[in-house]
Every structure is written in structure tokens, then in C-alpha cells.
Amino acid sequence: MRLKRAPAMVWQLVGLFALSGVLSLYSIMLARYTHTPACLWLTNGAMIGVLIQRPLRETWPLLIAGFLGYFAAREFVGDLPFMPSLALALCNLLETLMVTLAIRRHFPVITQETRFTDLARVALISAAGACLLSAFTVAAITHVWPNLAFWISFNTIFRAHLLGMIIAATTSIVVVTRGRRLVNSSSTPLSLVLHLLLLTAISVVAFAVSRYPLLFMIYPPLLLLIFRHRFAGLVIGIAIVALITSTVTALDIGPFNLVHDATPALKVVMAQVFIGVTCLIALPVSLALVEQDRLQLRVRDSEIRYRMLADNSGDLVMRIRPNGDRRYVSPSVKELLGWDVEEFMAPRPDLIHPDDRQRIADVVATLRRLGGATTATYRLQHRAGHYLWIEAFARLVESPEGDGSTEIIYTGRDVTQRVQIQQALTESQAQLRTITDNVPAVIARIDMSERYTYINRFVEQVSGEAPTEMIGKTVKEIRGAVLYDQLKEYLDRAYAGESVWFEYEATYRNRLLHFQTHYVPDKDSKGHVRGVYALTTEITHIKNVERELLRLAHQDALTGLANRRYFNEQSASLLRQTCQRRAPTLLAVLDVDNFKAINDTYGHAAGDLVLAEVGRCLQGFMHEGAVVARIGGDEFVVLCDHVGTEVAAETFVRTLWEKLHVAVRTGGHCIDVHISMGAVFFKGSATQDALMKLADEALYLAKEAGRNTYRFVTGGLFMGEKNGNM
Structure with a gap:
């Protein structure tokens, strides 16, 4: 590559050497021939135009070529010794270099777009400084400081170099940069x-x-x-x-x-x-x-460029005068609206949809009155008869005609598809809001700062609060500090990306309500959680039904006492507790004497009244923690752990047996109820079946003794018998 470029560089060096030598020789010979100072020194300025367009690495050979051209001219004339001649050549080299570097620093590349006023300012300032330094140095070389002749020489050299720099540098820069465009x-x-x-x-x-x-x-x-x-x-x-x-x-x-x-x-x-x-x-x-x-x-x-863009743009571009006349309509009107440019040059307000005309007229009037820019979306009629949605941007500007008037620069594009999508989206959102507002559940969205960003209208039926009053508030502000502490754990789990189901209770309008809530994380396309969706359903009626079913499953409907199932569940738990505490247990089994005869004589309704009255007596007599149940027919059972000694246990059994002797009136008759009871007082570990077997044996003994009595045993041993008449 360097070998290919070498001939061109050699010719440039030779040319600059010749240019510097000829101009220098002209100035020196003219001044010598007329015995006057040089009027113009053109050499340094002529070199600048060549140097500023070269890369820095190519500048030094050119500078040396110009330096040698001047030195050769000076030596050819021979009016100065070698050393002063060499020093003057170096001064010229320094002057040229200073101006070249100043210009290149401010204008690395000089093109057709360069502001030549700025270039001239930089060149003039740098030339004045360089010429001052050069003239001072040359005068110091050729004269003895501070002789008066020094200042005369300085003045002459400075003027000659500055004028030569201005003329020659300007000429060379323009010739080199403009070339054939000169x-x-x-x-x-x-x-x-x-x-x-x-x-x-x-x-x-x-x-x-x-x-x-x-x-x-x-x-x-x-x-x-x-x-x-x-x-x-x-x-x-x-x-x-x-x-x-x-x-x-x-x-x-x-x-x-x-x-x-x-x-x-x-x-x-x-x-x-x-x-x-x-x-x-x-x-x-x-x-x-x-x-x-x-x-x-x-x-x-x-x-x-503007016309090219406007003519080839898919958007409709217009220039509109104050009276409505259109100075320019882009050809895209044909593709966009089907109209020819000539047909669209005249004002056509009739093409605006009737529902949009007044609104657009108001927008235009405001724009002409206040200026600035505005954007409007409206419907414009296609030549085929249908309407298109147009999004128009308009700006009021001064007319380029220079008559002080204004024009509207209009740009419009077809946004029919976008508007239709927006309308469909709005309709879909309205349908979705209608659905969510009528779903019998509270649907809400909570952002990452725990603030509600959406909540449906069903919340009014639950809490009485309007959704608009809740939007923007935090969960803690809406639910209160106590309930928030319960919900916080589940919120944190949902923010961590987990889907959470849970139930809780809250009081609204003085009613204790039960709720079931599902927290679902709201994730973006990258899977990052950006909020939580909350679906909350009131389940109070479900809880009430569950409690009722539980009651029916564990309670005897006739007496209100526990049934056999509940007794079996509770007795197992109570026996484990007494075993752990090493406490004694009392189990009593009783039934109504001759209950079948009561049913046969007075009817089943009377028998039910007898059973209900026995159940009422048992409920009123029991201590807290005792289990009282009807385990079938006329058979009842009592299990408790609040008696600590055999004496207290026997006293409890006797008192219970006595209290159960009641009289039931039905249908004008009075039925005296008699009870047979068997009780066991047991210390230590025992199963329910073992205790029931001992209590049944004691009941059997009471019936063998003639009924209407009780028997009390402990540890499986017969302790004594008590007659109901005692």
C-alpha cells in the first residue's frame, strides 16, 4: 500500500518545495531589486491550505519540503549567511505550523458544511499570533536588541507576513477544500x-x-x-x-x-x-x-428531503391556510382516502363524520387562537363511502411566504384498526367488570406495596364500603391492624409466588362472618411477581350448616344429650386424660324401669316425654367436663372425673339417682318415672369397654334387686346396694 502511494506523495513534496521556493524567491528578489522591504510574504500562507487537509503523520514531510524550498530560495539569492538563513527558514516553519495546528484543532475536517465565518475567525487570530512571534524572532535575528532598527524591522516583517498569510492562506484553503467546486x-x-x-x-x-x-x-x-x-x-x-x-x-x-x-x-x-x-x-x-x-x-x-418524505409517506400531510385552503396535500391521500390530490385541495368539512364535526371545529379554533400543537382522533369519509378513524397531529406555524400569516401543518394517519381494537377492549373490559361486579365474591388486586388497585362492587354487600374509597389504600388501612396481622403471613407467601388458600373470621356490621380467601400471584411475562389477586368468598352459611350437621351427628334429637357416637369419641379422650393425671373415673349407666309398659299404656308420645324429661334432669345436674349421653332407647350413660374419693363418688351416684325420680303429666295422666342405675368407680388405666362392662354388671344387679335402685362398685368388687326407698 505504501509503495502504491509513494509516487503521489513524492509529487506532493516536489510541488510544495517548488511552490515555497518560487513564492519566497519572488518576494526576496522583488524586495532586493527595488531596495524596499517585502510588501507581501505569501509563502507560509500558501503552504497552510495544503497542510490542513493531510493526516498528521503526512504533515511533517510536507513541512520539511516547504522549509527546504524557502531555504533553497534564500541560499540562491545569497544575501544572508548560512546560519541566519537557516534560522529564518525555521521561523517560517514555526509560523506555518502554529496556524495549521490551530485550524486543525477547531476544524479536524473542512467540508462543504463548514462555517467559513468561524474558520476565518480562527485562522485570523492564529495568524496574528503566529506572525507576531515570527516577526519578533526574525527581527531579533537580523538586528541587535533593543536597537531602534529592531522595531522597524519587526513592524515591516509583521505586516508583510500577516497580509501574506491572510491572502495566501485564504486562497490555498479555498482552492484545496473546494477543488472543482471553486x-x-x-x-x-x-x-x-x-x-x-x-x-x-x-x-x-x-x-x-x-x-x-x-x-x-x-x-x-x-x-x-x-x-x-x-x-x-x-x-x-x-x-x-x-x-x-x-x-x-x-x-x-x-x-x-x-x-x-x-x-x-x-x-x-x-x-x-x-x-x-x-x-x-x-x-x-x-x-x-x-x-x-x-x-x-x-x-x-x-x-x-421534506417533500420526498411527505410525498412518499403513508401518512396524510397537508399545509392549511387560515381560510382553510390547502397549500399542499401529499399524494398519500389517494391511498389513504381514495381521493385525488386535486379533489382534496379545497376545504371538505363535509367529509368529517357528523358526530365529530363540531368537536374538530372547536379544536381547530382553539389551535388558531392559542397556537402550539394539538392531537385529535376523528372519523373521515373514504371516497368509497365508509369512514376511517384518523389520528391527526396539527401545529400552528408561521407561513414560509413571509407575509406574517400562519399555517397549520397537518399530519394524519389511519388508526381504524387500533380504534376498533380499543373499542373491543373497552367492551370486553365492561363485560368483565359486569361479570366481576355481580360475582357473589369479593375480587381484588393488591400491588407490591399492599395497596388495592382494583376491587369489585360486591365488597359493598359485605362491608358496606364503596370500591372507589378503597382503591389506593393499604390492606392494613382497610382491614385494620388485628385482621391484617392474620392476613400478613398469607400475603407474604403469595408475594413469594405461592398460591394460598385460607379461612378467617371478621366482624362487619356487627355480624361475625366467615370467609374463605384464595391469594393468586400476579406475574409478568418474565415470571416476576408484580401483585396479588384476591378472591374472597363469604362462607358463613356453610359454616353454620357444618355446625348444624356436626350437632346432628353428635346430639340426640329427642333429649338434646350427646348420642352414642359423640360419647365414644369423648370418653376415649377423657379416659386418656385421667390416665395421664392418675385420677379416678366414675361411669354410671341407667335406664327407665318398665319403659315398654309406659309406651304400651300411654303411647310413644308419652314415652318420648319421659325420655326428654330424664335428659333435662341429667343436663341440669352435670358438672363441666362430664359426658352425658343417650346411647340407645331408654338407656343413658354418665362419665365424669370430678369426684376424687369413693365416698364422694357414692354420694354423687345416690344424689343423681334421687333427682331422676320425676313425674311426667300427659293426657290427664301422671306417670311416675323410676330409674335403675349401675355405677363403677375406677382408679388406674382402663378402657371404655372394660368400664362399660363393669357398669352393665352393676346395673344388672340393680335390676335383679327389684329395679328402682342403684348399685355402686369399685375396682370390679361389689361394695353394697341401695334401695330407692331408703
């Missing part, structure tokens, strides 16, 4: 040549006439050249004026001789002032024109 698109090379010849001729005439100051005649053709050819006219015109001025001044001819007793140095100063004023007049005008061209080009490009 000639303005509105002009031709032939017109450029003719205008240059006109400027040259007038300049020659103005300087050739020594009797009259006609230098002002140069400005009209120069400005004409700039207006018609922009940068090309500037750089070539200034160069022509500068060369003619410096040449005739060096040759001691021209209108500068009108100044009385003018020295050659003064004439050089006047020439430099004239060139500087010419630059000050021409350069700002040229920069302004170029900036104007650049902005116009950007506006034109912007308009082209």
Missing part, C-alpha cells in the same frame, strides 16, 4: 475569466495613472467578481490586486507617489494598508455570501 454553480468559467480581465485592466489603469488617486475604481469590479463568483472571485481577485499593488509599489510607480517626500518604506506601508483594507472589504462580503449560499443550500436540501 466556480459558483450560477457562473461559468468564461464569465469568471472576463471578470478577472476586467479587474486586472482597471487595477492596471488605477495604478498606471500617477497624477490622480483612482484606486477606489478597483472596488466595484472586485465586488462584482465576488458577488458573481463567490470564493473564486475573492481568492483570485485579491491575489491579482495584491500582486499588482506590491509589484508597482516595488517599481516605484503608481498613485502612492502623490504623497510628498514619501520614502520607499512609507510607500510599502501604504501598499500594505491598501491591500489590508481591500481584504477587510472583500473578505467579510465573501464570507457572508458563502454562508448565505450554504444556508440556502441546506434549506433547499431540507425542502427536498
Whole structure:
């Protein structure tokens, strides 16, 4: 790759060497021939245009080539010794490098879009600084400090270098950056040549006439050249004026001789002032024109891009005047609404759906009154007759016509499908809300901060609170601290991703209610929990039914006492407890004497009354913790553990037996109820079957003794008998 690029680089080095040498030789020889200071030093400025467009690694060879070109020219003239000549070459190199680096720092790449006003400002400031430093160094080299000649030399060198930098650098930068675009698109090379010849001729005439100051005649053709050819006219015109001025001044001819007793140095100063004023007049005008061209080009490009986008956009784009006339309608109106552009240019409010016309008219009126931008969705009629939903964005802007009026920039797109989806979604949400509001359960959603974000209307029937009053509040605020403590555990489990079922009780409207709740985690598409759905059902009636069923399963319907099943369940538990406590147990079994005869004589209704009365007596006599049950027919059983001694147990049995002697009236008859009872008092471990067997044996003994009595045994031994008449 480097071998392929080497020839091009070699030619660039040779070209820069020749350019630097020729320009340096011209300035040195002209000053030497006329015995005057150099009016313009063009070498350093000419090199800058070449250097700023090269990568930094390629800059150093070019700088060395320019340095060698100047040094060769100085050595060819031979007016200075070797070391001063070398030092002056280094000063020129430093001056060129400083301006180049300053420009590249602010403008790494110079393109057609670069603001040349900013570029000129940076270049002028850096050139002034570089020329100051260079002139100071050169004057110090060629004169002894602080001799007066030093300041004269400094002044002369500075002016020559600064003017040369401005003219040559501007010319080289423009030529290098614009290249073939140097000639303005509105002009031709032939017109450029003719205008240059006109400027040259007038300049020659103005300087050739020594009797009259006609230098002002140069400005009209120069400005004409700039207006018609922009940068090309500037750089070539200034160069022509500068060369003619410096040449005739060096040759001691021209209108500068009108100044009385003018020295050659003064004439050089006047020439430099004239060139500087010419630059000050021409350069700002040229920069302004170029900036104007650049902005116009950007506006034109912007308009082209905008029209291209508008013409090819699927959206409808319009420019609407205050009276409603449309200045522009994009071709998409054909595809969107079926209308041709010409048909849609006139105002067509009749195409707006009748239900939307007044609303849209109000929106437009507000936009024209307040300005800014607005968005509206409405229906617009297709040429085929059906309506489309259009989402329109409109902004009020100043008219580009520059007449102080305003226009509406309108952009509309077909959102029919989206509106239909939204309507379907709204309808679906309404149906879902109707369903949830009428489901006999409280349905709610709780976010991660434990706040309600949704709750259906059924909650009013349960708690009396309106859903709108609950939205945004926390579970603790709605349910209270006590109930919240019960629910917190289940909430945390649901937030952890677990589906939770549980039951709890709560009081609402002075009623204790039972609830069953299901917490379901609400997860996003990635499986992250973002809330909890709560489905709460009141199950109070179910609990009441369960209790009733439990009661019926464990209670004798006639007497209200426990039945055999409940007795078996409770007796097993009580016997385990007494065994653990090493407490004695009393079991008594009793039945109604001659119960069959009562049924046969007085009827079953009378028998039921007798059984109910016996049950009532047993209920009123029992202590807490005792189990009293009807285990079948007229047979009852009593199991308790509150008697601690045999004496107390026997006293309890006797008292119970006596209390059960009641009289039952039915149908005008009085039935005297007699009871036979067998009781066992047992210490230690015993099963229910063992105790029942002992109690049944004691009951059998009471019946053998003639009924209407009781028998009391302990440890399976007969202790004595008691007659009901005692």
C-alpha cells in the first residue's frame, strides 16, 4: 500500500518545495531589486491550505519540503549567511505550523458544511499570533536588541507576513477544500475569466495613472467578481490586486507617489494598508455570501428531503391556510382516502363524520387562537363511502411566504384498526367488570406495596364500603391492624409466588362472618411477581350448616344429650386424660324401669316425654367436663372425673339417682318415672369397654334387686346396694 502511494506523495513534496521556493524567491528578489522591504510574504500562507487537509503523520514531510524550498530560495539569492538563513527558514516553519495546528484543532475536517465565518475567525487570530512571534524572532535575528532598527524591522516583517498569510492562506484553503467546486454553480468559467480581465485592466489603469488617486475604481469590479463568483472571485481577485499593488509599489510607480517626500518604506506601508483594507472589504462580503449560499443550500436540501418524505409517506400531510385552503396535500391521500390530490385541495368539512364535526371545529379554533400543537382522533369519509378513524397531529406555524400569516401543518394517519381494537377492549373490559361486579365474591388486586388497585362492587354487600374509597389504600388501612396481622403471613407467601388458600373470621356490621380467601400471584411475562389477586368468598352459611350437621351427628334429637357416637369419641379422650393425671373415673349407666309398659299404656308420645324429661334432669345436674349421653332407647350413660374419693363418688351416684325420680303429666295422666342405675368407680388405666362392662354388671344387679335402685362398685368388687326407698 505504501509503495502504491509513494509516487503521489513524492509529487506532493516536489510541488510544495517548488511552490515555497518560487513564492519566497519572488518576494526576496522583488524586495532586493527595488531596495524596499517585502510588501507581501505569501509563502507560509500558501503552504497552510495544503497542510490542513493531510493526516498528521503526512504533515511533517510536507513541512520539511516547504522549509527546504524557502531555504533553497534564500541560499540562491545569497544575501544572508548560512546560519541566519537557516534560522529564518525555521521561523517560517514555526509560523506555518502554529496556524495549521490551530485550524486543525477547531476544524479536524473542512467540508462543504463548514462555517467559513468561524474558520476565518480562527485562522485570523492564529495568524496574528503566529506572525507576531515570527516577526519578533526574525527581527531579533537580523538586528541587535533593543536597537531602534529592531522595531522597524519587526513592524515591516509583521505586516508583510500577516497580509501574506491572510491572502495566501485564504486562497490555498479555498482552492484545496473546494477543488472543482471553486466556480459558483450560477457562473461559468468564461464569465469568471472576463471578470478577472476586467479587474486586472482597471487595477492596471488605477495604478498606471500617477497624477490622480483612482484606486477606489478597483472596488466595484472586485465586488462584482465576488458577488458573481463567490470564493473564486475573492481568492483570485485579491491575489491579482495584491500582486499588482506590491509589484508597482516595488517599481516605484503608481498613485502612492502623490504623497510628498514619501520614502520607499512609507510607500510599502501604504501598499500594505491598501491591500489590508481591500481584504477587510472583500473578505467579510465573501464570507457572508458563502454562508448565505450554504444556508440556502441546506434549506433547499431540507425542502427536498421534506417533500420526498411527505410525498412518499403513508401518512396524510397537508399545509392549511387560515381560510382553510390547502397549500399542499401529499399524494398519500389517494391511498389513504381514495381521493385525488386535486379533489382534496379545497376545504371538505363535509367529509368529517357528523358526530365529530363540531368537536374538530372547536379544536381547530382553539389551535388558531392559542397556537402550539394539538392531537385529535376523528372519523373521515373514504371516497368509497365508509369512514376511517384518523389520528391527526396539527401545529400552528408561521407561513414560509413571509407575509406574517400562519399555517397549520397537518399530519394524519389511519388508526381504524387500533380504534376498533380499543373499542373491543373497552367492551370486553365492561363485560368483565359486569361479570366481576355481580360475582357473589369479593375480587381484588393488591400491588407490591399492599395497596388495592382494583376491587369489585360486591365488597359493598359485605362491608358496606364503596370500591372507589378503597382503591389506593393499604390492606392494613382497610382491614385494620388485628385482621391484617392474620392476613400478613398469607400475603407474604403469595408475594413469594405461592398460591394460598385460607379461612378467617371478621366482624362487619356487627355480624361475625366467615370467609374463605384464595391469594393468586400476579406475574409478568418474565415470571416476576408484580401483585396479588384476591378472591374472597363469604362462607358463613356453610359454616353454620357444618355446625348444624356436626350437632346432628353428635346430639340426640329427642333429649338434646350427646348420642352414642359423640360419647365414644369423648370418653376415649377423657379416659386418656385421667390416665395421664392418675385420677379416678366414675361411669354410671341407667335406664327407665318398665319403659315398654309406659309406651304400651300411654303411647310413644308419652314415652318420648319421659325420655326428654330424664335428659333435662341429667343436663341440669352435670358438672363441666362430664359426658352425658343417650346411647340407645331408654338407656343413658354418665362419665365424669370430678369426684376424687369413693365416698364422694357414692354420694354423687345416690344424689343423681334421687333427682331422676320425676313425674311426667300427659293426657290427664301422671306417670311416675323410676330409674335403675349401675355405677363403677375406677382408679388406674382402663378402657371404655372394660368400664362399660363393669357398669352393665352393676346395673344388672340393680335390676335383679327389684329395679328402682342403684348399685355402686369399685375396682370390679361389689361394695353394697341401695334401695330407692331408703
